[in-house]
Amino acid sequence: xxxxxxxxxxxxxxxxxxxxxxxxxxxxxxxxxxxxxxxxxxxxxxxxxxxxxxxxxxxxxxxxxxxxxxxxxxxxxxxxxxxxxxxxxxxxxxxxxxxxxxxxxxxxxxxxxxxxxxxxxxxxxxxxxxxxxxxxxxxxxxxxxxxxxxxxxxxxxxxxxxxxxxxxxxxxxxxxxxxxxxxxxxxxxxxxxxxxxxxxxxxxxxxxxxxxxxxxxxxxxxxxxxxxxxxxxxxxxxxxxxxxxxxxxxxxxxxxxxxxxxxxxxxxxxxxxxxxxxxxxxxxxxxxxxxxxxxxxxxxxxxxxxxxxxxxxxxxxxxxxxxxxxxxxxxxxxxxxxxxxxxxxxxxxxxxxxxxxxxxxxxxxxxxxxxxxxxxxxxxxxxxxxxxxxxxxxxxxxxxxxxxxxxxxxxxxxxxxxxxxxxxxxxxxxxxxxxxxxxxxxxxxxxxxxxxxxxxxxxxxxxxxxxxxxxxxxxxxxxxxxxxxxxxxxxxxxxxxxxxxxxxxxxxxxxxxxxxxxxxxxxxxxxxxxxxxxxxxxxxxxxxxxxxxxxxxxxxxxxxxxxxxxxxxxxxxxxxxxxxxxxxxxxxxxxxxxxxxxxxxxxxxxxxxxxxxxx
Ligand code: F6R
Numbered sequence: 149x150x151x152x153x154x155x156x157x158x159x160x161x162x163x164x165x166x167x168x169x170x171x172x173x174x175x176x177x178x179x180x181x182x183x184x185x186x187x188x189x190x191x192x193x194x195x196x197x198x199x200x201x202x203x204x205x206x207x208x209x210x211x212x213x214x215x216x217x218x219x220x221x222x223x224x225x226x227x228x229x230x231x232x233x234x235x236x237x238x239x240x241x242x243x244x245x246x247x248x249x250x251x252x253x254x255x256x257x258x259x260x261x262x263x264x265x266x267x268x269x270x271x272x273x274x275x276x277x278x279x280x281x282x283x284x285x286x287x288x289x290x291x292x293x294x295x296x297x298x299x300x301x302x303x304x305x306x307x308x309x310x311x312x313x314x315x316x317x318x319x320x321x322x323x324x325x326x327x328x329x330x331x332x333x334x335x336x337x338x339x340x341x342x343x344x345x346x347x348x349x350x351x352x353x354x355x356x357x358x359x360x361x362x363x364x365x366x367x368x369x370x371x372x373x374x375x376x377x378x379x380x381x382x383x384x385x386x387x388x389x390x391x392x393x394x395x396x397x398x399x400x401x402x403x404x405x406x407x408x409x410x411x412x413x414x415x416x417x418x419x420x421x422x423x424x425x426x427x428x429x430x431x432x433x434x435x436x437x438x439x440x441x442x443x444x445x446x447x448x449x450x451x452x453x454x455x456x457x458x459x460x461x462x463x464x465x466x467x468x469x470x471x472x473x474x475x476x477x478x479x480x481x482x483x484x485x486x487x488x489x490x491x492x493x494x495x496x497x498x499x500x501x502x503x504x505x506x507x508x509x510x511x512x513x514x515x516x517x518x519x520x521x522x523x524x525x526x527x528x529x530x531x532x533x534x535x536x537x538x539x540x541x542x543x544x545x546x547x548x549x550x551x552x553x554x555x556x557x558x559x560x561x562x563x564x565x566x567x568x569x570x571x572x573x574x575x576x577x578x579x580x581x582x583x584x585x586x587x588x589x590x591x592x593x594x595x596x597x598x599x600x601x602x603x604x605x606x607x608x609x610x611x612x613x614x615x616x617x618x619x620x621x622x623x624x625x626x627x628x629x630x631x632x633x634x635x636x637x638x639x640x641x642x643x644x645x646x647x648x649x650x651x652x653x654x655x656x657x658x659x660x661x662x663x664x665x666x667x668x669x670x671x672x673x674x675x676x677x678x679x680x681x682x683x684x685x686x687x688x689x690x691x692x693x694x695x696x697x698x699x700x701x702x703x704x705x706x707x708x709x710x711x712x713x714x715x716x717x718x719x720x721x722x723x724x725x726x727x728x729x730x731x732x733x734x735x736x737x738x739x740x741x742x743x744x745x746x747x748x749x750x751x752x753x754x755x756x757x758x759x760x761x762x763x
Contacts, residue, residue: 150249154317157344161217168353176223179234184214220247227272239283250313363532432586453513465566472574482509503558505533613741626674637735
């Protein structure tokens with residue numbers, strides 16, 4: 149939800165800002181803008197409606213020179229996605245300029261007060277209120293003779309009047325060496341360079357320049373100059389932060405010859421899974437050191453809290469934990485969990501699954517778990533992301549950066565991680581013997597190679613997408629471990645090709661949706677070898693009897709299924725527990741090639757953002 153970037157140092161800011169925005173565009177792409185302090189000491193702003201490409205075109209001549217600047221790529225919340233509402237926003241005197249990611253919840257009352265005191269607004273955004281608040285505080289401080297730089301203190305005072313969520317980068321015309329950052333519930337990191345420093349919403353934006361970063365905490369304001377960084381809380385307490393070393397490599401944030409990040413990330417899955425397993429398989433055992441310190445002996449229920457794709461991974465996690473650790477598991481969509489009355493107490497283990505680590509509702513789930521005294525474990529892909537703050541343990545996917553807005557490799561690595569956790573829980577509770585764990589561990593070791601085999605079928609899926617991609621209604625059906633795959637397959641198709649698709653438990657189709665089936669409909673059946681194989685086959689028969697077209701994902705060697713489906717996509721045999729990792733891959737390809745057939749923007753689907761930092 150909006151990407152922000154800032155620079156202060158000896159180099160021209162604009163190329164650095166634009167490169168950073170390019171790497172943050174996955175966070176929003178309704179409009180984009182930059183501001184720099186030009187050599188005459190004036191703030192110059194350039195903003196455009198639409199994708200970053202338009203801004204790049206507008207700045208073809210390189211834009212104004214300047215060594216202090218900030219940039220923004222927007223996912224609209226308040227106000228239409230047009231040029232006026234695009235960030236950066238400035239105060240009345242064009243002395244202070246800023247970019248913002250988040251929502252100012254009390255903006256209406258703040259704006260009313262500011263209007264009454266003579267401030268003039270040009271946009272419909274909540275963000276513009278911040279520029280005027282800072283202006284007001286700045287004027288007061290200047291009048292009182294506050295020593296320069298004044299902006300950090302003005303920001304601190306202004307933000308105390310704000311309710312909501314923010315990550316902010318700001319600078320002032322009169323303080324040419326000072327960049328100010330602040331955060332509350334929206335991510336912001338500081339990149340540490342040699343004689344230069346950076347602000348950004350996410351690591352890929354600064355990776356080209358530095359591998360040393362600091363993650364800001366909620367309620368902090370940072371002052372960046374070319375020489376250094378100082379962090380204080382809103383109350384003014386000085387904070388010390390150890391820099392962290394960024395281990396992702398730059399190539400992983402580039403397309404590497406693929407037409408889209410989506411396709412690249414689908415093909416990266418063998419490596420990503422290998423990375424997730426790295427250091428976590430010890431001989432025949434699972435070794436999850438990240439949560440080894442937690443005493444789970446009193447845990448009597450598990451609550452998995454997540455959104456979207458991550459919640460589907462959670463459904464697989466539930467089945468595995470119930471199977472191996474014999475604990476009751478509830479999976480909640482975070483936006484519902486936070487407003488319900490969930491049964492969570494000191495004996496509950498709350499598992500928060502979020503690739504970005506920044507999903508607002510999932511973060512609220514963490515707070516609720518903390519309030520109720522539960523033990524919380526965060527699963528995330530992003531180092532130092534908000535979910536890691538406050539959780540009793542954090543386990544990283546280690547999947548490398550996922551740039552495409554929709555999740556692919558983070559989904560399969562979530563599945564692998566939840567499988568490891570379920571095994572570990574089962575062992576800790578004394579319910580799995582060594583041989584049982586060893587059998588799964590052995591299969592996990594072979595998983596990357598098996599994923600590689602499924603990836604070889606891309607061309608077949610491409611052809612099938614060409615044949616069926618123009619249909620209007622798609623159902624994805626599966627039972628038990630096949631059901632989350634059906635949900636995720638349908639979501640992928642909806643997200644990137646805007647085709648109507650529904651994921652259903654196969655047995656549930658006849659309780660309503662079957663009425664929609666006719667010869668036009670396509671039903672994707674997830675039917676690998678499993679305890680429910682025959683049941684799904686019966687459901688396929690029901691579908692065929694309504695003349696719908698059937699496409700099936702099945703296990704190699706299953707010839708029976710060929711007579712029941714127009715096309716069959718085979719996955720190698722594996723343990724049933726691991727079939728979701730393999731079965732989703734044909735569906736990822738199908739969604740991709742349908743999207744290409746339909747001319748959709750795969751990496752940046754309309755209306756979506758990778759990191760959903762608002763409710
Ligand atoms: C789907 C997708 C979303 C996310 C959801 C949660 O491709 O990416 O459904 O899964 O927004 O995001 P995280 O996992 O970052 O909490």
